[in-house]
Structures are given as C-alpha cells and as structure tokens.
Amino acid sequence: MKQETVGDLELSLGYVLKQVHASMRTAMDEALRSLDLTVPQYACLELLGQDPGLSNSELARRAFITRQTMNLIVRRLQERGLLTRPDQAPRGRALPTELTRDGRTLLREASVAVRAVERRLFSPLSPERQRRLRQDLAACVAAVAESPDA
Amino acid sequence: MKQETVGDLELSLGYVLKQVHASMRTAMDEALRSLDLTVPQYACLELLGQDPGLSNSELARRAFITRQTMNLIVRRLQERGLLTRPDQAPRGRALPTELTRDGRTLLREASVAVRAVERRLFSPLSPERQRRLRQDLAACVAAVAESPDA
DNA sequence: TGCTTCATGTCAGTAGTCTGACATACGCTT
DNA sequence: AAGCGTATGTCAGACTACTGACATGAAGCA
Numbered sequence: 001m002k003q004e005t006v007g008d009l010e011l012s013l014g015y016v017l018k019q020v021h022a023s024m025r026t027a028m029d030e031a032l033r034s035l036d037l038t039v040p041q042y043a044c045l046e047l048l049g050q051d052p053g054l055s056n057s058e059l060a061r062r063a064f065i066t067r068q069t070m071n072l073i074v075r076r077l078q079e080r081g082l083l084t085r086p087d088q089a090p091r092g093r094a095l096p097t098e099l100t101r102d103g104r105t106l107l108r109e110a111s112v113a114v115r116a117v118e119r120r121l122f123s124p125l126s127p128e129r130q131r132r133l134r135q136d137l138a139a140c141v142a143a144v145a146e147s148p149d150a
Numbered sequence: 151m152k153q154e155t156v157g158d159l160e161l162s163l164g165y166v167l168k169q170v171h172a173s174m175r176t177a178m179d180e181a182l183r184s185l186d187l188t189v190p191q192y193a194c195l196e197l198l199g200q201d202p203g204l205s206n207s208e209l210a211r212r213a214f215i216t217r218q219t220m221n222l223i224v225r226r227l228q229e230r231g232l233l234t235r236p237d238q239a240p241r242g243r244a245l246p247t248e249l250t251r252d253g254r255t256l257l258r259e260a261s262v263a264v265r266a267v268e269r270r271l272f273s274p275l276s277p278e279r280q281r282r283l284r285q286d287l288a289a290c291v292a293a294v295a296e297s298p299d300a
Numbered sequence: 301t302g303c304t305t306c307a308t309g310t311c312a313g314t315a316g317t318c319t320g321a322c323a324t325a326c327g328c329t330t
Numbered sequence: 331a332a333g334c335g336t337a338t339g340t341c342a343g344a345c346t347a348c349t350g351a352c353a354t355g356a357a358g359c360a
Contacts, residue, residue: 009196010288019214019287050158065347066348067310068309068348118164122163122290140275144173144177144270145173190317207338221340239339241325243324
C-alpha cells in the first residue's frame with residue numbers, strides 16, 4: 001500500500017488532528033498500563049489533583065465524557081481507595097470528591113509518565129512554537145463554542 | 151463553577167488537543183446525523199472516495215481503529231448499498247472495496263457537511279496559520295512514530 | 301407559599317470498540 | 331518442495347461509553 005502518494009486527506013486539518021489525537025491516546029495508554037490506569041481514570045485523578053473537591057458532573061465536563069461514564073470511573077477509583085466521596089452532600093446534590101494519600105501518590109507517578117509522553121509528542125516543536133500551537137488550538141475551541149450549531 | 155480560574159491543565163498541550171478533538175467530534179456527529187452517518191462510517195466512505203479499492207485492514211489503519219471494528223462498519227455500509235465488496239479475493243485475502251453510486255452521492259453530501267465543520271472550527275486561523283498548524287501536527291505524529299516506546 | 305426550571309446522582313438498556321483467537325493466502329528462505 | 335513469518339478476514343467475548351429515564355435538592359419567579 002503506497003504511502004508516498006499523499007492524498008487530499010493528508011491536507012485535511014481534521015484528519016491530521018485526529019491522527020495526532022490517536023497517537024497521543026495510544027502512547028498514553030502504553031505509558032499508564034504499568035500503573036493499571038486507563039486514560040479516563042488518569043484524567044479524573046489529574047483533574048482532582050489540580051482542583052480538589054470537584055463534583056462528578058464537573059469532572060465529566062472537564063474530561064469531555066458524560067457524567068454517567070464518569071460516575072463509573074469515580075466509583076472504580078473509589079473502590080481502589082484512590083479517592084473519597086462523602087456519603088451525604090454538604091450542599092445541593094453534588095458530592096465533592098478528593099484524592100486520598102494513595103491517590104496522590106499514584107497521580108504523581110502517572111503524571112510523570114504522561115508528561116514524558118507529551119514531551120516526546122511535541123518534541124519537534126520549539127517552546128515558542130508550542131506556545132503558538134496552544135494558542136491556536138484554544139482559539140479553535142472558542143470558535144465552535146460560540147456557534148454551537150451551523 | 152469558576153471558569154476564569156484557569157488551572158495548569160489549560161497550559162497542557164495534550165489537554166487542549168483533546169479538547170479540540172472532542173469539539174470536532176461533537177460537531178461532526180451533529181453535522182452527519184441528518185445523513186444517518188456516524189463519524190467512523192463517514193471516515194470509511196471518505197477514504198474509499200479518495201482511494202477506491204482499499205482493503206478492510208487498510209481502511210482500519212487509516213481510520214485509526216481496529217480491523218474488526220472496521221469490518222462491522224464496512225458490512226453495515228454494504229447492507230445499506232453504499233459500497234461493494236467482491237465475494238472472492240482477486241489476490242491474497244484482501245477484498246478491494248469500492249463505493250456504489252449511492253455511496254458516492256451520500257459521500258458528496260457528507261463531505262460538504264464535514265468541510266463546513268472544519269472551516270468553522272479552524273476559522274479563527276489565517277490560511278498561512280492553518281498551513282503551519284498542519285505542518286506542526288504532522289511533525290508531532292512523526293515524532294512518536296519514530297520512537298514507538300519511550 | 302407554590303410552581304417552574306435547572307443541576308446532580310444514579311439506574312437500566314443499547315451501541316460501539318477492543319482484545320483474543322482461528323483459518324486462509326501470499327512471499328521468502330532453506 | 332517445505333516451512334516460516336506476515337497479512338487479511340472473521341468470529342466470539344468483554345469492556346467502554348452513550349442515550350434515556352427517574353428522583354432529589356437548590357434557585358428563581360408568580
């Protein structure tokens with residue numbers, strides 16, 4: 001199968017974006033496997049590490065999955081003793097979740113592994129170019145957020 | 151929940167990349183819904199449109215999914231009369247797949263819808279900046295491809 | 301106060317994707 | 331010619347994520 005005959009798809013930004021995302025996902029999966037963590041599970045821990053006390057729904061939004069799916073992830077991590085949730089909500093229905101000692105420890109290891117993946121993935125780009133890339137991507141997100149439907 | 155207190159995650163290129171991908175995926179889902187097509191199904195049609203005669207495994211690789219999953223997608227599209235596959239392989243085991251007349255027609259409509267999504271998504275970026283973005287992303291893919299394991 | 305609206309947590313069912321496995325067909329080496 | 335490695339198609343099972351639905355708690359308004 002010829003790889004050198006680059007079709008129009010290679011010129012599609014959407015296709016390349018999907019490709020990069022797939023590469024990152026695969027690399028993260030491999031990096032986290034030894035820690036017995038999936039990417040969504042890591043995302044949950046990372047979000048809680050950076051912002052303790054987040055509710056399940058808020059975690060879901062920030063991880064770009066549904067709150068039902070995040071519920072399963074949170075419960076699984078809770079069973080493993082990596083995070084805690086109060087039995088009763090202190091206000092409203094939201095249950096503020098926090099990392100346990102073990103959770104923080106595991107997160108540290110996972111974070112190191114993931115940072116290494118990101119560093120490798122974006123290694124061809126200079127720091128200045130990485131900054132530009134981050135700006136551009138953020139601008140794209142804002143573009144679709146402002147006009148939800150076409 | 152405060153959105154203005156931007157944490158370190160917003161500074162993570164990986165997180166922003168995931169965010170853009172999620173936005174694109176959602177927008178594409180909405181755009182393709184009226185055509186009764188999922189994103190993977192569209193990907194299959196688009197790949198065949200640009201490169202007729204691809205095998206199931208080759209389609210899977212280019213769509214970044216397993217060949218088992220692509221097999222289901224291909225069969226479903228075949229049942230809908232959008233593509234054809236020979237009963238017997240002309241050489242080896244690979245079954246060269248091609249679009250039918252209906253498949254080409256539907257692809258044209260879907261392609262228009264998807265291009266519109268991409269245009270909207272990347273609208274904040276100048277053409278020159280889009281070109282730069284595509285180059286940078288392609289370079290990142292090459293970076294992880296060269297060193298599969300860290 | 302009572303009603304509406306909204307957000308959250310959770311349960312159940314469905315659809316999509318993956319891993320593991322097996323048989324078949326080709327190319328290469330011996 | 332025979333064996334080995336590789337690639338493809340396909341089947342089966344498990345896991346993941348989503349949609350739909352319901353109950354609960356809070357905030358806003360008539």
